[in-house]
Amino acid sequence: MENTINKNDKQCYFCVNNIKEIDYKDGHTLRRYVGSYMKIFSKKKTGTCAKHQRKLATAIKRARIMALMPFVNQPK
Amino acid sequence: MAKNKSAATPHYELLYIIANKFSENELEPIVEKVAKLIEEGQGTTTHTEDWGKKKLAYPINGYTHGYYRLVEFDMEAANLARVERNLRMMPEVVRHMIVKKDLSRVTPIPRPAAAPKPELPVKAEKEVKEEKQKEKTNLKDLDEKLDKILETNDLL
C-alpha cells in the first residue's frame, strides 16, 4: 500500500525519451536542468533518475568547460 | 577487465575553440594543423562541423568569442594521448575537449532551428523575400531572447 501516495509522479525525461547518452553539446536540453544561478538542479526537483542524473551532471560540467554554459551567473 | 575488447578502433569526438584574435580567413591553416595532428596519430576523420563564431559563456584568456570546430575520428587509444598533448601546446586553440563516443548509443539532438515557426499571416511574395534577408539578424535576437527566457524559467 506504499504506492498509493504518488503525489509527484515526475518522470525522468531521458528515460521517457529513451536517451542513453546525454550530449554535453546540447545546451538547450541542459539549460532546463540548471537554475538562474546556473546551479544543477537536484534529481528530487526534476524527477531525473539516478543513472541519468550522473550523466547529466557530467554533461553540464563538460559544457561549462567548453564555455557553452557558464559556471556561475549573477541574475540582473 | 575480463570483457572481450572490441576489435573496432574507438571513436572520438573533439571540440575545440580557436581564439578570436584570428579573422575568418586565417582559420584554415589552424584547422589543417589540427587535422594533421589526427593524421599523425593514424586517425581517420569521419565527420567535421563548423559551428562558426560563438559567444563564450565566460571569457577565456581575455577572449569573449571563439570559433568552434568539431571533429569526429577513429583512432587507436594509444595514440590519443599524443594528440591531446600536441593540442594543448597549440596557442591558437584556447580550449579543447576529446570525448569517447559510442555511436550505437547516441540520440541525435533535435536542432532548435528545426522548431516550427509561429504562424505568419499570408504575405505577398515580395515581402517574403525581404523577410528572408532579415532572418539572419532575427536568429541572433531570437537566441538572446531564448537565453533570457530560459534563465528565468525554473522548470517548475
Ligand SMILES: [Zn+2]
Ligand atoms: Zn533516467
